[in-house]
Amino acid sequence: MxxxxxxxxxxxxxxxxxxxxxxxxxxxxxxxxxxxxxxxxxxxxxxxxxxxxxxxxxxxxxxxxxxxxxxxxxxxxxxxxxxxxxxxxxxxxxxxxxxxxxxxxxxINNGNVEPYRGFGHICFSVDNIQKSEENLLANGVKFQKKLSDGRQKNIAFALDPDNYWIELIEHGISKVENKTELSTYKFNHTMIRVKDPVASLKFYREVLGFKLLSTSVHENAKFTLYFLGYNHEDSFEENSLTRNDQASLESVLELTWNWGTEKEEGQIYHNGNVQVEGAEGNTxxxxxxxxxxxxxxxxxxxxxxxxxxxxxxxxxxxxxxxxxxxxxxxxxxxxxxxxxxxxx
Structure with a gap:
């Protein structure tokens, strides 16, 4: 393997x-x-x-x-x-x-099923999310969450052939009603779950040089999202991007912190690379x-x-x-x- x-x-x-x-x-x-x-x-x-x-x-x-x-x-x-x-x-x-x-x-272990959770999803931003979802459904693409499901009506999650989750968000660039243009799509971000946001933010910002683009706190659901990326402009102000600003980017890293995990002992997430001894099937x-x-x-x-x-x-x-x-x-x-x- x-x-x-x-x-x-x-x-x-x-x-x-x-x-x-x-x-x-x-x-x-x-x-x-x-x-x-x-x-x-x-x-x-x-x-x-x-x-x-x-x-x-x-x-x-x-x-x-x-x-x-x-x-x-x-x-x-x-x-x-x-x-x-x-x-x-x-x-x-x-x-x-x-x-x-x-x-x-x-x-494949898609990273979203216990006990081997860790990686969450990749995300594509599109010009017209309603039309994009409509076309994908017509093509037979399966969905973990459609726009009409749940409380968040502005995001969807498609499933690829290995059941990896693909989040869909809208950047709205050159949006035309009832039309979507594949050439406008962007590989917006990759999401992984982290145990301790203080340790993870220190590593990605101080060691690897990422900048904190924005933070999204979800108090009712008790989780926080940190979005990081490379921006080499001296004038860039961290934690300042709006949702629309960020949707137009590529290569953003999303860190998901579920409140309280930092207090748990040991490693709590699977990194996707370890074949766990004694596990049933591939991990x-x-x-x-x-x-x-x-x-x-x-x-x-x-x-x-x-x-x-x-x-x-x-x-x-x-x-x-x-x-x-x-x-x-x-x-x-x-x-x-x-x-x-x-x-x-």
């Missing part, structure tokens, strides 16, 4: 290997990008077709690793042919481990988020020197079988890949 170790891989761009990239003296902090979110899928043909047909994502790269028995599929609404798949925001990485498509008993699903930077070696070296044993590394830079990437872990043991913008 795919694991964090097998996620430490060497990308190839065309026929050129970047395994021996020249080490630069430093990195540019403004080059740091929340590049991708990785999800394991059972059948890549089914999943790629689902995302391209229903939402308009483009398959921008495929990386095959037959020696490791897995392939990677990279999809994005931004299908610019120039540059690398890793120098942009809003990429969805689908990981296929060979043979799962032929296993009738194999099911893996969500893989990681990926952050790209112009010089991953320089940045990871700086992080090691600055934070020491205050942070945990799943894999330090260049210390695995496959080079030029690193994996750092957040306080809830979720994996964050750090990779060069040009690929590795």
């Amino acid at each position: 795919f694991s964090l170790l097998s996620s430490t891989r060497r990308f190839l761009i065309g026929t050129k290997s970047f395994q021996s990239i020249r080490t630069m003296a430093s990195y540019n902090p403004k080059s740091i990008v929340f590049n991708h979110t990785c999800l394991r899928v059972k059948d890549p043909k089914v999943s790629v077709d689902y995302y391209t047909k229903n939402f308009g994502l483009k398959l921008i790269a495929t990386k095959q690793f037959p020696e490791l028995k897995f392939d990677l599929y990279f999809l994005s609404f931004n299908d610019a042919e120039t540059g690398s798949p890793f120098d942009r925001e809003g990429v969805l990485e689908l990981t296929h481990n060979y043979g799962t498509e032929n296993d009738p008993d194999y099911k 893996q699903g969500y893989g990681h988020i990926g952050i790209s930077v112009d010089n991953a070696e320089a940045w990871t070296k700086e992080l090691e020197e600055k934070w020491g044993d205050q942070v945990t590394w799943g894999l330090k830079f260049n210390q695995g079988k496959l080079k030029n990437i690193a994996f750092i872990r957040d306080p809830d043991n979720y994996a964050i890949e750090i990779l060069p913008s040009v690929g590795v």
